[in-house]
Amino acid sequence: MVNNANWLLPEGVEEILPTEALKLEMLRRKIVDDFTAKEFSLVMPPVMEFVDALLTGTGKELDTQTYKFMDQQSNRMLGIRADITPQVARIDSHYLSNNDVNRLCYTSTVLRAQPAEMGGQREVLQCGVEIFGVSDTSADKEVISAMLETLALANINDVTISLAHVDIYRALVKDSKISEAEEMRLRDVLLRKSTPDLNDLNRQLGQSLLDAFITLIKLQGDATILLKAEAELPKLPAISNAISELDEVVGYIKSAYPKVSVHLDLADVAGYRYYTGIKHSAYIPGRGRTVAKGGRYDHIGAHFGRSRPATGFSADLKTLVKLA
Known part of the structure; x- marks a missing residue:
């Protein structure tokens, strides 16, 4: 048998x-x-x-x-x-x-x-x-x-590319001077995109250290959010440089690939310890996960x-x- x-x-x-x-x-x-x-x-x-x-x-x-x-x-x-x-x-x-x-x-x-x-x-x-x-x-x-x-x-061909830049999050973390344990809790909240949990964490800290992150979590959508980010986020050199780089890449995609939809999520901290700059993920309708992804990982060597x-x-x- x-x-x-x-x-x-x-x-x-x-x-x-x-x-x-x-x-x-x-x-x-x-x-x-x-x-x-x-x-x-x-x-x-x-x-x-x-x-x-x-x-x-x-x-x-x-x-x-x-x-x-x-x-x-x-x-x-x-x-x-x-x-x-x-x-x-x-x-x-x-x-x-x-x-x-x-x-x-x-x-x-x-x-x-x-x-x-x-x-x-x-x-x-x-x-x-x-x-x-x-x-x-x-x-x-x-x-x-x-x-x-x-x-x-x-x-x-029906592709949406989502862009993020980890330098924005890193600059805000450095500027807020929160502890490593607090940063881990914060990153978990951002990964879950939970505004209520972020507000709770802000209250638990007893001060407004996370106000910038409450702004950050709302910064997702089309290219116009870069203008909002420039106006509403702290005026830090690393953030200004990151916004400028994203704006340049968005402009390139729109010019070279006009049929590709561009989405930005400035609170995307997935792979935060791996990536060092712009990160990009490709999505198609009806599939919740990426079909391709990548980004900058300077100093990997x-x-x-x-x-x-x-x-x-x-x-x-x-x-x-x-x-x-």
């Missing part, structure tokens, strides 16, 4: 059958061709590495998502990558360090301990680009352009010996094929 359990796959892992596999491979080829035509150099990092290298620096945020096991040859702990960006940062820092600017791309599998969404996949075919060595918004614009054109190659500007985006090719 055949044991059907022998045919079961782990939850969040799937087999891709001929028709969809062909679609996936054809899309992968088109995307790689597009990346390389844009002069991004293709890299292929290893699927596993020593954990202390894989989770170095910014990669530590991925610790709980990384599968780990003992290497029988070295008796050191190995990890299967849950994201490719830290590996690409190491390539930039170690192997391509003679270049002032590196523009790299990839399409490879990552494995995560938990899916990003309920019922989602743990094995992801990740594609993306990274630009190292460019500090101005030209790199942010180029990455956003590559992201939108990747979605277009997958026949995903510091632990590899090369701290410098960096920005990029990533998407899951399997998701793109299913949504097309």
Whole structure:
């Protein structure tokens, strides 16, 4: 008697059958061709590495998502990558360090301990680009352009791009002089977009330290909120610079991609410890989660010996094929 359990796959892992596999491979080829035509150099990092290298620096945020096991040859702990960006940062820092600017791309599998969404996949075919060595918004614009054109190659055109800038939140936290514990509570409230909880937290502190954050949580919508932010937020240099950068990127998207809707959420603190500047997420109607996302993560290569500007985006090719 055949044991059907022998045919079961782990939850969040799937087999891709001929028709969809062909679609996936054809899309992968088109995307790689597009990346390389844009002069991004293709890299292929290893699927596993020593954990202390894989989770170095910014990669530590991925610790709980990384599968780990003992290497029988070295008796050191190995990890299967849950994201490719830290590996690409190491390539930039170690192997391509003679270049002032590196523009790299990839399409490879990552494995995560938990899916990003309920019922989602743990094995992801990740594609993306990274630009190292460019500090101005030209790199942010180029990455956003590559992201939108990747979605277009997958026949995903009804796109809304949501923009944020973590420097605004960081400047307000520094200016308010709240404790680390208070900041953690504040960040949780902002992640939940709970104005009542924010008002309660403000009262608990016994002073108006959080008034600026009460303003911040309301600053979401179209490009006009940048004018409100300029008028209503504290006049801090970091905030003024962040608003200026967002305004520049919004103007670029509207000019280059007039059919793309632009949304701003200045209280978006998701990934606050990872991102260092502008962050961007792409959404489509009927789906509550992103279809692609990225942003600036300057200094990601510091632990590899090369701290410098960096920005990029990533998407899951399997998701793109299913949504097309």
